[in-house]
Amino acid sequence: xxxxxxxxxxxxxxxxxxxxxxxxxxxxxxxxxxxxxxxxxxxxxxxxxxxxxxxxxxxxxxxxxxxxxxxxxxxxxxxxxxxxxxxxxxxxxxxxxxxxxxxxxxxxxxxxxxxxxxxxxxxxxxxxxxxxxxxxxxxxxxxxxxxxxxxxxxxxxxxxxxxxxxxxxxxxxxxxxxxxxxxxxxxxxxxxxxxxxxxxxxxxxxxxxxxxxxxxxxxxxxxxxxxxxxxxxxxxxxxxxxxxxxxxxxxxxxxxxxxxxxxxxxxxxxxxxxxxxxxxxxxxxxxxxxxxxxxxxxxxx
Ligand SMILES: C[S@@+](CC[C@H](N)C(=O)[O-])C[C@H]1O[C@@H](n2cnc3c(N)ncnc32)[C@H](O)[C@@H]1O
Numbered sequence: 001x002x003x004x005x006x007x008x009x010x011x012x013x014x015x016x017x018x019x020x021x022x023x024x025x026x027x028x029x030x031x032x033x034x035x036x037x038x039x040x041x042x043x044x045x046x047x048x049x050x051x052x053x054x055x056x057x058x059x060x061x062x063x064x065x066x067x068x069x070x071x072x073x074x075x076x077x078x079x080x081x082x083x084x085x086x087x088x089x090x091x092x093x094x095x096x097x098x099x100x101x102x103x104x105x106x107x108x109x110x111x112x113x114x115x116x117x118x119x120x121x122x123x124x125x126x127x128x129x130x131x132x133x134x135x136x137x138x139x140x141x142x143x144x145x146x147x148x149x150x151x152x153x154x155x156x157x158x159x160x161x162x163x164x165x166x167x168x169x170x171x172x173x174x175x176x177x178x179x180x181x182x183x184x185x186x187x188x189x190x191x192x193x194x195x196x197x198x199x200x201x202x203x204x205x206x207x208x209x210x211x212x213x214x215x216x217x218x219x220x221x222x223x224x225x226x227x228x229x230x231x232x233x234x235x236x237x238x239x240x241x242x243x244x245x246x247x248x249x250x251x252x253x254x255x256x257x258x259x260x261x262x263x264x265x266x267x268x269x270x271x272x273x274x275x276x277x278x279x280x281x282x283x284x285x286x287x288x289x290x291x292x293x294x295x296x297x298x299x300x301x
Contacts, residue, residue: 011283011293012037015037015249019245028049028050028092029048032061034057047077051081055134079095084134088239100239100241109219119131126185126187129145137222139222145188153173154166157217162254163214229259243299245299250294271296
């Protein structure tokens with residue numbers, strides 16, 4: 001990521017192709033981040049309700065507007081709301097977006113969140129153990145790492161990280177924190193790395209760090225990520241007009257399975273992507289973070 005880029009939107013062309021934005025149409029971007037998808041919708045003349053739970057994302061979009069980088073057709077073109085997409089139904093109704101042509105969820109964290117050491121998402125940066133997407137949330141990664149029982153840690157690493165060395169890692173964390181609290185992301189990453197067998201340490205295929213899965217698991221719990229998504233999806237279908245489209249980009253298998261199950265079981269939707277769409281090799285080359293993205297699209301009947 002270039003230092004000045006908040007986030008590079010993933011699968012942008014594909015999302016736009018399926019959502020077919022245009023003048024007179026309305027969309028909800030449930031995860032505005034740096035606004036890549038939102039701005040592409042606005043540029044095509046659509047009205048957008050853009051939501052994010054992170055104040056930094058809201059500030060970033062405001063900055064784009066204030067500096068004139070983004071042009072709005074009218075003051076009504078963009079509604080920017082700080083909120084949790086678990087409340088998407090209420091937010092949409094409050095803002096007059098209760099019958100829309102499309103909704104996009106681009107799940108996971110933004111590059112900005114990942115690259116900002118103080119946010120505590122990255123194991124390669126010595127930041128505090130935070131990981132809250134919404135800085136007002138009561139529980140930080142620190143509380144989980146330093147206070148949760150060993151049994152619970154093991155369960156979290158297994159369930160949300162699918163980490164096969166979960167037991168060893170949970171045990172090492174509990175031993176380390178008896179000496180003093182674990183404060184920093186890189187400290188935690190080292191404890192994780194030291195507790196797995198030598199052969200799997202730090203050099204996983206595709207440059208995946210040993211700590212990736214455990215960090216993912218903690219992040220999911222801190223932000224209630226799967227619960228929020230489960231709450232949001234049925235509400236979202238209520239908001240779609242007939243032929244309105246739902247586009248969801250997920251970045252790990254737990255999210256993608258939840259989305260797939262939901263789309264299959266929702267009788268009001270017709271699935272347009274039999275298999276999820278992934279990035280082209282040219283996109284992965286310019287934006288390696290896109291490599292695990294999976295886009296699923298469905299249409300309201
Ligand atoms: C991958 S980024 C989105 C990037 C965006 N599409 C772009 O082009 O810049 C994901 C964003 O979703 C936000 N987010 C995650 N869970 C959320 C939730 N439950 N409610 C609202 N926003 C959420 C994160 O704060 C983050 O900014």
